[in-house]
Amino acid sequence: MMIVGNPFRRAAIFGASGGIGAALATRLAESGVEVWAGSRSGTAADPALRAFRFDLSDEASIAAAAGAMADAPPDLVVVASGVLTLADGSGPERSYKQIDGAAMDEVFRLNTIGPALVAKHVLPLLPRDRRSVFAALSARVGSIGDNRIGGWHSYRASKAALNMLLKNFAIELGRTHKQAIVAGLHPGTVDSALSEPFQANLPAGQLTRPADAADNLLNVIDGLTVADSGGVFDWKGEAVPA
Structure with missing residues (x-):
């Protein structure tokens, strides 16, 4: 389970209808965090969540979502799509x-430009007087240094580009938000629609339930410091090579 005593007041989950995003929204709400839950439908099954609509390919929808949050801004933002x-x-x-x-x-x-547009519109909402986190789901295969077998060209490249953008955002945001953290998160192989076509050949025990993945990632987020900003971390909290 996630660490007790969650330090965040409000969270915004972009992609709260997916396996990991839905589990993150649920876990945060259970710990007393007010949660903005974003999806393409703009609905949420749990009435405790503040549902909003967004589409990664539609910047106007992202801008509108950020505008709706302006009076109750998040101090944790996760792009989970x-x-x-x-x-x-x-x-x-x-x-x-x-x-x-x-x-x-x-x-x-979807993997690079969309999250960058989310950052464009929500980073200015983060508080300047206390700790805040902007995180996006990345992947170990986006690591250039860890690439041993090649292939998966578009996916690898899109995640590598996302990781570079997160580093850029960390540097820029750090100039005005001294306690802010920007990070990429590698959740491992999670039982979700994204991984379903590739689950058949996985070794036993390698597939993680969304709820467990959410707990893992929230524990990683809880342990991040300003010195970690700009990095990418796996579900165990270990740094992923650039």
Whole structure:
């Protein structure tokens, strides 16, 4: 379970209808945090959550969501959305020969550009007088230094680009928000729609339930310090190589 005594007053989860996002929203609400829960539908099953609508490919919807939060701004923001397999069934490329420009564009739009637009509109809402965290789900395969087998070109590249943006945001935000932390989070392999097509060959015990993944990530977030800002951390709290 997550650490008792959650230090956050309000949280905004962008992607609260997905497996990890929904579990994060639930865990935070259970610990007494007021939760903004964002999804494309703009609805939430739990009436305790403050539902809002957003679409990663629609900046106006992100700006509107941030505007709605202005009078009750979050001190924790998690972008818990992303894509590995596209809606048409296109999965990660195993070879450069399979790269398709349109598919790559969509992967970057959802995994890199969308989270960057969320940051653009919500980072100014973070408090300047106390600790705050902006986190986005990343992936170990976005590490250039840890890449041993290649492949998955669009997904790897989109996460590597996201990691660079998070580093940039950490540097810039640190100039005005001295207690703010920006980080990427690698949740491991979670039993969700994103990983479902790739679960068949996983070793026993490697698949994590969304609720357990949420607990892991919230514990990592709880332990982050300003010195960690700009880094990417796995579900155990260990730094992922750049």
